[in-house]
Amino acid sequence: MNAMLRESTSTGTAPLAAHGLMHSYEGSSVLRGVDLALEPGSVLGLIGRNGAGKSTLIRAMLGLLQPLSGSALVFGEPALKLGDDAKSRLAYVPQQPEALAWLTAQQMLEYVGRFYPRWDADFAGRTLERWKIQPNKLLGKLSPGERQRVDLIRALASQPELLVLDEPAAALDPVARRELLREVALRAGESGTTVLFSTHIVSDLERVASEIAFLHEGRLLLRCGVDETKERYARLWLPASKSAAAPAQSLSRRRHDDGSLSLVVERDAHGRWPEAADLPGARIDALGLEDLFVEIAE
């Protein structure tokens, strides 16, 4: 499996990088050695089932929790000892924001805006209205979804160089979600913002992500460009009579009740599928990311 993990980004220039992160809660392992580095201007979609360790990985990468072992760097600085400058260039939206509950949305945005040199007050005001947040309601009285929307506005208005979003889609209706994706896409493409976001809504990720990382049971199963992933992997189906010819190498292998076999296979260096794909009755099916994810995460 390790051959599939790319190590092209040197951790020296990466806005965000993790090396060998391990963590566990109450004796059960959540992260089992994760290496991950983001290139400047890239949009990395982190995908995984509930409980795969996505939030823990994000928190460890940002220095919000101390991992059992391994290290994380933000803008080249140790994540656990971030300076104020690095903090002002970074914005993180947790799944359940809790800070500053005693302020109204408007007060909070005015207050935190002072700490960010590139604060866009216009954007904050405008988006508050568009995303239907009552500006004078206490944050503590907002629903969890509204609370996360306010926090998304805070993160975007600060015009960060590094934007980290933990399951941002859950709080937004389809229209607002599309707006968020548009912001993320354009900022990455035009301002060079580096983005890490976790989600289980794969189609969001397919729109804006340049790369995906599959986190499964505390390990990265796959790290690849979105386009390359779609072009490089497919499902090979072999009828029972040919299943003995299945290639030894595959990302997943499922035998069906009738003896036929489904495998996730990869093109070789020349762009060819494994030889078994040419057998009579064999079939290659292109896979969307969601199908691929379901196949290999099962």
Added chain:
Amino acid sequence: MDASLLTIQPNAPEPIYRQIVEQLRRLIASGQLVTGDLLPSVRDVAGFHAINPMTVSRAYGLAENEGLLERLRGKGMAVAATQRAAHTQVQRLALLEPQLLELARHARELELPPDPVLRRLSKLLEE
């Protein structure tokens, strides 16, 4: 041309940049886009469809390499001069080949003889 003329299906197995190139090829082959027509900017396409601008750049770059588009200084991308207003019928039919192969495969899987499939297809084509 307007960005809304493109249809993007993010969850299709085909990468978005290929979807864009394929649609440009069809729009040009059918004569809906003609030589000199300006394409929407990368930003417009990315913004309209909420997709990564790099994906759009990649599609435009590929279309430029294939000779479908050319870069006009200061104006952006336009349909290339070498493109005939409409391709020959053979060329246009060739663009339909992947869908036809797919259709043939499904028909075989369903063990349908060619006749009823062709009759239904003719009907659809006449609509």
